Amino acid sequence: MIELAGVPELIDPVMVAAFEGWNDAGDAASTAVAHLDREWKGEVFAALDAEDYYDFQVNRPTVWLDGGVRKITWPTTRLSVVRIGGDKPRDLVLVRGIEPSMRWRSFCNEILGFAHELGVEMVVVLGALLGDTPHTRPVPVSGVTSDPDLARTMDLEETRYEGPTGIVGILQEACTHAGVPAVSLWAAVPHYVSQPPNPKATMALLNRLEDLLGLRIPLGELPEDARAWQLGVDQLAAEDSEVAEYVQTLEEARDTAELPEATGEAIAREFERYLRRRDIGQGSGPGQAPGGHATESGDASYLRDTSSGRTRPPKPSRPETGPPPGTSGEPTQEQPSDDDNDSEDSSED
Numbered sequence: 001m002i003e004l005a006g007v008p009e010l011i012d013p014v015m016v017a018a019f020e021g022w023n024d025a026g027d028a029a030s031t032a033v034a035h036l037d038r039e040w041k042g043e044v045f046a047a048l049d050a051e052d053y054y055d056f057q058v059n060r061p062t063v064w065l066d067g068g069v070r071k072i073t074w075p076t077t078r079l080s081v082v083r084i085g086g087d088k089p090r091d092l093v094l095v096r097g098i099e100p101s102m103r104w105r106s107f108c109n110e111i112l113g114f115a116h117e118l119g120v121e122m123v124v125v126l127g128a129l130l131g132d133t134p135h136t137r138p139v140p141v142s143g144v145t146s147d148p149d150l151a152r153t154m155d156l157e158e159t160r161y162e163g164p165t166g167i168v169g170i171l172q173e174a175c176t177h178a179g180v181p182a183v184s185l186w187a188a189v190p191h192y193v194s195q196p197p198n199p200k201a202t203m204a205l206l207n208r209l210e211d212l213l214g215l216r217i218p219l220g221e222l223p224e225d226a227r228a229w230q231l232g233v234d235q236l237a238a239e240d241s242e243v244a245e246y247v248q249t250l251e252e253a254r255d256t257a258e259l260p261e262a263t264g265e266a267i268a269r270e271f272e273r274y275l276r277r278r279d280i281g282q283g284s285g286p287g288q289a290p291g292g293h294a295t296e297s298g299d300a301s302y303l304r305d306t307s308s309g310r311t312r313p314p315k316p317s318r319p320e321t322g323p324p325p326g327t328s329g330e331p332t333q334e335q336p337s338d339d340d341n342d343s344e345d346s347s348e349d
Contacts, residue, residue, distance in 0.1 A: 010093070
């Protein structure tokens, strides 16, 4: 039974979803949705029944104290609404949870039931995968869809992926079969520094979502965190000659692959994006480009990982002689050639 009591009538609603686990390298996607929920003060209106979709030996509940009273938080998927004001108000329905352990078709049908009741016009699912991409370059973000018309009108790639998939791919296909326009945005996370958090990948997803929906997304402390993350990885890589050499190899491959993209049309497209962000991003703070986007330069202290108390990122793993372990991620066929060997762990990231 879907209960939507108390949810106001929404304005041009778009559903934005992300799920922890196989499709969430560096926790980049789930952190992006959490950021939207926090910045726009989302109000939770529904949660899926954990008993229906989760194996509690895989995703265990947690016990905590509330004023001396023990309480249990069950792993689940929650839905919240954020209301965006301004000249062109629009509402977002945020879906944030954990990739389900079972009954994926029922899981997707329940989410689509909410989308139908709320009048959602489009579903955007965020994901992140491990890839052969250097941390020193902008994070590649692929936008893919199964809808040929949507691919043409929104400058997206029509998916051609074949292989193992996660809940992101299943939900996108469920939307397509239900006649709901759906897009997946995928960020490529460097496989040699895959431990969460990865604020640079999170910010890249939010920037791409901003372009897709024409919104001004407040980034808060993400630009500073992203610069601190990159500075920390730079210093750690410099301490290990093998890692530094491997990063240089990735940089050269990336730069070579991007040369064909430096066409007049591509440059014009980037300039139009800059102008749009300048118009909607008045009042950007220090260290931010127009539209609140982080610049590549600037100094900052290390990013603190509050969950472990670390004051600098973990040491990158040494490069293997071949491609990183694991199977290829969802958007392999849609990534530029330097990302053709993107890989993704089969366990939770």
